[in-house]
Amino acid sequence: MCIRDSGSLLAPSNEQVEDFDDFDIDQLTDGDVVTAMMEEFRRFSPGGAEALIDERDAFIANRLHALRNEGYHVVAVVGAGHRAGIEQYLDNPASLPPIESITGTTSGRRFSIAKVVGYLMMIGFVAFFGLLLMAGVENVLLLKLFLAWFFVNGIFAFSLARLAGARLSSAAVGGGVAWLTSINPLLAPGWFAGYMELRHRPVNVSDIGVLNDLLDDTERPIGELFDEMLDVELFRLIVIVALTNVGSMIASALFIIAVIPWFGGEIGGVSELLAQLMDGAGNSLETIVGLFE
Incomplete structure (x- = not known):
């Protein structure tokens, strides 16, 4: 069985025959660059990568394997982005998931402990900050601390x-969720900013072919090369995602190093501040429980 990249079978029109020798389609489907882009997409959107890449690879490989058996x-x-995954399945057919699990014909959804843990962590983080926000109604210090965390991030x-070139709406979405995603290991603000940016x-x-051409030019100065890479939409999107995440990481470190000690100095130290945080969340929880008793 032979698997070819779709780009490698493009046929030129009569007008393009003379220029065909000058166009190397293999540069467009270079395996290393495609793999790098697919991995970056997987980091940017794990769910999207599973639906758009992994499940399609498995579905196509299932069909091809069935034909081969016949x-x-x-x-x-x-x-090009599907070739490696399909070949991996065909080389090891035992790893193929049941076709029912990727066509929506099973009686229920696949259970994932990782997803359950992720959702519980998300609920826990949101609940904790919600309790702190409630406590801030009576304790102005806690409210100030929460707002500082929100705005710094x-x-x-x-x-x-x-700075990376994101549109105002995309940057606003990334900044708006940074307070939550910065303490949740399953999320990153750059994913949200990147998703909004991808719509435009x-x-x-x-873009992969253009990046290949630029990276092959080893004589060009790094600054000039980077500027031209930024003109490629795919690379620009990656930079936006990365810098949004970096901004949140810097904010989190700054908050721990500078902001928390500054707030702690007002009430006798960081340990006292942390104690007030826990007491505030506990008091809010007791208030909520008392409403149902």
């Missing part, structure tokens, strides 16, 4: 997203 000889034309994430940027597979 004795057919098939030439499969697939996108938001300002840094927003500013670096804008015409990212496509041809």
Whole structure:
């Protein structure tokens, strides 16, 4: 069975025949660059990568494996981003998931402990900050601390997203969720900013070819090379995602190093501040429980 990248079977028109030798389609589907882009997409959107890449790879490989078992000889034309995954499944058919699990015909959804833990962590973080916000109604210090966490994370994430070239709406979304995502290991503000930005940027597979050409030019100065790479929509999107995340990381470190000690100095130290945080959350929880008794 032969699997070819879809780009490698493009046929030129009569007008393009003379220029065909000058166009190397293999640069567009270079394995190393495609793999790097797919991995970056996986970090940016794990759920999207599973639905758009992994499940499609498994579905196509299931069909091809079935045809091979029936004795057919098939030439499969697939996108460059799917080739490695499909070949991996065909080399090891035992790893193929049941076709029912990727076509929505099973009686229930797949259970995932990791997802359950992730959702519980999310609920826990939101609940804790909600309790602190409630406590802030009576304890102004806790309210100030919460607002400081919100704005410090938001300002840094927003500013670096804008510095990377994000649109105002995309940077605002990244900054707006940074307070929560910065303490949740399953989320990152750059994913949200990148998702918003992706709705406006015409990212496509041809960007990979452009990046290949730029990276092959070893004589060009680094600064000039980076500027030209930023003109490629896919690379710009990656930079926006990365810098938004970096902004939130810087804000979190700054908050721990500078902001918390500053607040703690007002009430006798960081340990006293942490004690007030726990007491405030506990008091809010008792108030909520008391409403149902």
